[in-house]
Amino acid sequence: MATKIYTITYNWSKKIAVKIGITRIHFPGLHGILLRFSGVNLSLLSRVMSSRLSRGTYNGGLLSTEAGTLARVVADATITLAGFLGESPNYKFLHQATSAPPISYYDYIIIGGGTAGCPLATTLSQKATVLLLERGGSPYGNPNITDLAAFGKALSDLSPSSPSQRFISEEGVINARARVLGGGSCLNAGFYTRADSQYVRAAGWDGRLVNESYGWVEKMVAFEPPILRWQAAVRDGLLEAGVSPYNGFTYDHLLGTKVGGTIFDGDGRRHTAADLLRFANPKGLTVMLHATVHKVLFRIKGKKRPLAHGVVFRDASGNKHRAYLNSGPKNEIIISAGALGSPQLLMLSGIGPSDHLKAHNISVVLDQPLVGQGMSDNPMNAIFVPSPSPVEVSLIQVVGITQFGSYIEAASGEPFVAMPAEKDFGMFSPKIGQLSTLPPKQRTPEALSQAIESMKALDPAVFRGGFILEKILGPISTGHLALKTKSPHDNPTVTFNYFKDPHDLARCVHGLKVIETVIESKAFSPFRYDYLSLPILLNMTASAPVNLLPKHANVSTSLEQFCKDTVMTIWHYHGGCQVGRVVDDDYRVVGVDGLRVVDGSTFIYSPGTNPQATVMMLGR
Numbered sequence: 207m208a209t210k211i212y213t214i215t216y217n218w219s220k221k222i223a224v225k226i227g228i229t230r231i232h233f234p235g236l237h238g239i240l241l242r243f244s245g246v247n248l249s250l251l252s253r254v255m256s257s258r259l260s261r262g263t264y265n266g267g268l269l270s271t272e273a274g275t276l277a278r279v280v281a282d283a284t285i286t287l288a289g290f291l292g293e294s295p296n297y298k299f300l301h302q303a304t305s306a307p308p309i310s311y312y313d314y315i316i317i318g319g320g321t322a323g324c325p326l327a328t329t330l331s332q333k334a335t336v337l338l339l340e341r342g343g344s345p346y347g348n349p350n351i352t353d354l355a356a357f358g359k360a361l362s363d364l365s366p367s368s369p370s371q372r373f374i375s376e377e378g379v380i381n382a383r384a385r386v387l388g389g390g391s392c393l394n395a396g397f398y399t400r401a402d403s404q405y406v407r408a409a410g411w412d413g414r415l416v417n418e419s420y421g422w423v424e425k426m427v428a429f430e431p432p433i434l435r436w437q438a439a440v441r442d443g444l445l446e447a448g449v450s451p452y453n454g455f456t457y458d459h460l461l462g463t464k465v466g467g468t469i470f471d472g473d474g475r476r477h478t479a480a481d482l483l484r485f486a487n488p489k490g491l492t493v494m495l496h497a498t499v500h501k502v503l504f505r506i507k508g509k510k511r512p513l514a515h516g517v518v519f520r521d522a523s524g525n526k527h528r529a530y531l532n533s534g535p536k537n538e539i540i541i542s543a544g545a546l547g548s549p550q551l552l553m554l555s556g557i558g559p560s561d562h563l564k565a566h567n568i569s570v571v572l573d574q575p576l577v578g579q580g581m582s583d584n585p586m587n588a589i590f591v592p593s594p595s596p597v598e599v600s601l602i603q604v605v606g607i608t609q610f611g612s613y614i615e616a617a618s619g620e621p622f623v624a625m626p627a628e629k630d631f632g633m634f635s636p637k638i639g640q641l642s643t644l645p646p647k648q649r650t651p652e653a654l655s656q657a658i659e660s661m662k663a664l665d666p667a668v669f670r671g672g673f674i675l676e677k678i679l680g681p682i683s684t685g686h687l688a689l690k691t692k693s694p695h696d697n698p699t700v701t702f703n704y705f706k707d708p709h710d711l712a713r714c715v716h717g718l719k720v721i722e723t724v725i726e727s728k729a730f731s732p733f734r735y736d737y738l739s740l741p742i743l744l745n746m747t748a749s750a751p752v753n754l755l756p757k758h759a760n761v762s763t764s765l766e767q768f769c770k771d772t773v774m775t776i777w778h779y780h781g782g783c784q785v786g787r788v789v790d791d792d793y794r795v796v797g798v799d800g801l802r803v804v805d806g807s808t809f810i811y812s813p814g815t816n817p818q819a820t821v822m823m824l825g826r
């Protein structure tokens with residue numbers, strides 16, 4: 207065995223020396239290396255390694271891994287140790303916008319440091335100078351973002367400095383959009399899964415590049431989740447319900463039941479798109495935080511088409527700054543402000559339906575009626591299942607991908623997300639606006655606080671259990687977005703028209719039938735009370751004090767009614783700057799030069815069962 211001292215970097219900058227003994231094994235059918243570590247906390251290392259190396263095993267200081275190279279293993283340990291210890295990376299390129307000069311020049315200006323914007327900035331910084339402008343702050347050091355058990359806390363933080371900005375669709379479904387470096391990947395339930403190959407083909411993407419880019423993202427932020435009892439029962443119940451075959455742990459989108467990836471590591475710490483900036487060229491990148499872009503500037507005189515050449519942004523003190531593109535034929539402004547932010551910013555910059563822009567006193571650069579059209583939000587419906595036995599805290603890990611376009615997922619906890627003192631339904635809590643006791647339009651902050659207060663009087667057993675939920679593909683139903691004011695800080699108005707298309711409703715009903723079979727399956731029996739029949743569970747979900755929406759009397763007999771009455775968001779809303787309508791196949795804004803949009807606003811349908819993997823891939 208050769209023994210050598212290697213240096214492992216952790217906490218992004220600190221270094222430790224680790225003695226690693228390497229034995230190469232060459233037996234017929236088994237090639238690999240055995241590593242023996244000393245000089246490092248082994249229990250920490252084992253957790254790190256077991257979460258990174260899906261095919262490796264760790265046993266008392268001995269790690270074996272199939273056909274990997276030592277360099278790869280050490281590189282993985284470096285990355286994960288940094289995230290595991292949860293400290294801020296020492297990003298030299300991160301600045302508060304208050305320190306930005308009044309005027310600056312770059313090759314690329316990216317608006318929005320979210321799920322797409324961060325990998326995009328990292329990629330472009332390798333060969334050019336890039337300015338990334340993000341209206342929110344840093345995600346590092348905020349336990350509401352980093353800890354799995356705190357899921358929902360950021361969503362219920364309604365302060366102006368919250369990483370989440372609540373918005374309410376015109377139908378009255380309460381929703382959230384990100385306001386933080388890393389974007390939605392800092393708020394989400396962490397499930398990580400690729401789009402299916404048909405989606406990739408239909409999008410006209412290069413399959414090889416797509417796979418390479420997914421792989422790049424996965425090396426840094428995706429993990430195999432530990433499957434405990436609740437998720438295992440859902441997995442086995444799905445198979446009993448005929449959602450087969452079982453495809454094991456995979457990032458791929460395959461018909462049947464599978465365990466997907468997660469951006470939470472083995473210790474429940476979140477890794478976000480902001481972590482991808484670690485691969486940026488620090489000499490090429492400047493990131494400004496609390497930098498809200500108010501508009502894109504166009505040069506019109508002497509040009510065949512309007513040319514985007516700069517942006518106006520304001521810092522946290524309200525001071526105005528301008529950034530312009532260096533001259534160069536490839537230089538561009540790229541909007542990655544998300545499905546609400548991107549169409550909103552195009553309109554604020556004069557690209558949109560001209561009547562609507564004029565009504566807001568905005569000078570029209572390009573009359574483009576399709577900006578803000580095609581807004582969709584995949585409806586989510588869930589059944590709450592109280593459990594006689596304790597359940598683990600879990601966010602989404604298992605998914606059933608059905609033939610008919612309904613995706614079944616589950617989340618659990620006791621109470622749902624480990625906040626016993628707070629009596630909370632986590633992801634479904636009225637604190638984040640879901641399933642409250644009041645008709646949507648009456649859900650004032652006061653009414654929501656009353657609902658939260660009334661939860662405190664409930665028996666703790668009510669909170670033990672979990673949710674089995676479904677999301678439908680697509681969806682086919684679409685709506686639109688319009689400006690409410692001229693301020694980029696204010697939410698635009700959004701209508702999603704949930705279940706307007708009967709196919710969407712049929713998929714929901716079909717999915718609920720599968721959920722019912724899962725609940726009644728043998729595998730799931732330890733987690734249900736025999737005396738709670740399905741109609742009772744449906745009524746409970748629709749009418750329990752904490753989980754009540756205005757409902758019709760027939761929710762337990764009409765699944766159509768149940769779908770409509772208990773519709774929620776799974777936060778996969780998209781559209782507004784769709785490919786083929788607002789942007790071309792290369793994501794260039796049609797009708798102007800020097801401007802692209804790259805983020806979830808360009809999607810026609812939501813990719814895969816959950817979109818974040820594809821959003822990060824697209825940014826890359």
Ligand SMILES: Cc1cc2nc3c(=O)[nH]c(=O)nc-3n(C[C@H](O)[C@H](O)[C@H](O)COP(=O)(O)OP(=O)(O)OC[C@H]3O[C@@H](n4cnc5c(N)ncnc54)[C@H](O)[C@@H]3O)c2cc1C
Binds near residue numbers: 341342386398499
């Ligand atoms: C609560 C929740 C749970 C979810 N769960 C999952 C899940 O489990 N799995 C999954 O795959 N997906 C999940 N999603 C969806 C996924 O996270 C989003 O689809 C994805 O993050 C969208 O990425 P984006 O780049 O389009 O937008 P974002 O990530 O929202 O990025 C947009 C960025 O632009 C910034 N911005 C906007 N306007 C301006 C401006 N004028 N100036 C400067 N900056 C601006 C915003 O602050 C934000 O950081 C969830 C989302 C949420 C909110």
